[in-house]
Amino acid sequence: MNCERAEHAVYNHRVTRGVLKESMFSLILYQPEIPPNTGNIIRLCANTGTKLHLIEPLGFDLDEPRLKRAGLDYREFVNVEVHSSLDECLAKSAPRKVFALSTHGVTTYSAPDFAAGDAFLFGPETRGLPVEILESLPAEQRLRIPMRQESRSLNLSNAAAVVIYEAWRQQDFAGGG
Numbered sequence: 001m002n003c004e005r006a007e008h009a010v011y012n013h014r015v016t017r018g019v020l021k022e023s024m025f026s027l028i029l030y031q032p033e034i035p036p037n038t039g040n041i042i043r044l045c046a047n048t049g050t051k052l053h054l055i056e057p058l059g060f061d062l063d064e065p066r067l068k069r070a071g072l073d074y075r076e077f078v079n080v081e082v083h084s085s086l087d088e089c090l091a092k093s094a095p096r097k098v099f100a101l102s103t104h105g106v107t108t109y110s111a112p113d114f115a116a117g118d119a120f121l122f123g124p125e126t127r128g129l130p131v132e133i134l135e136s137l138p139a140e141q142r143l144r145i146p147m148r149q150e151s152r153s154l155n156l157s158n159a160a161a162v163v164i165y166e167a168w169r170q171q172d173f174a175g176g177g
């Protein structure tokens with residue numbers, strides 16, 4: 001069995017009657033700053049069965065009212081984990097591949113073949129990802145979402161939605177309906 005088929009078999013094993021037992025993908029927010037963005041992403045992750053990792057320092061408390069105002073309830077927080085560093089997060093979650101999202105990315109976000117176990121790393125709203133993190137990844141894992149030439153960047157939660165839905169689409173929205 002080749003690597004790709006083996007991964008698919010493992011993934012199928014985790015899906016029972018259309019209900020995902022484990023997260024297919026992970027989303028990592030590196031030092032997020034703005035509560036409503038993280039609130040939207042918590043909901044996005046709950047709706048797509050994605051595990052969410054938050055890397056400290058956070059620009060807010062997780063029980064902050066502006067997060068709650070996104071209409072979240074306690075069930076949506078079940079799949080959220082906070083880490084003191086990116087290294088700790090990666091050591092603990094052991095993703096198959098990490099893809100970093102950046103306006104300086106060199107590969108169009110829809111080009112790679114994503115697979116169960118992949119993680120998507122996003123930068124803080126005002127700074128983006130540090131150069132040393134971006135440069136630690138090969139060019140094919142530094143992704144960019146196309147924009148008009150005069151544009152600076154997408155909103156963090158919109159960028160997260162675009163990428164997670166592309167990755168899930170590639171898996172035929174397995175576990176969804």
Ligand SMILES: C[S@@+](CC[C@H](N)C(=O)[O-])C[C@H]1O[C@@H](n2cnc3c(N)ncnc32)[C@H](O)[C@@H]1O
Pocket residue numbers: 101102103104105121122123124125126127128129143144145146147152153154155156159
């Ligand atoms: C508001 S943006 C940060 C802007 C920052 N000046 C930069 O250029 O990275 C927050 C995060 O959303 C993601 N993002 C926003 N627009 C993007 C795009 N066009 N392509 C890839 N990632 C994007 C990146 O992860 C980015 O770090």
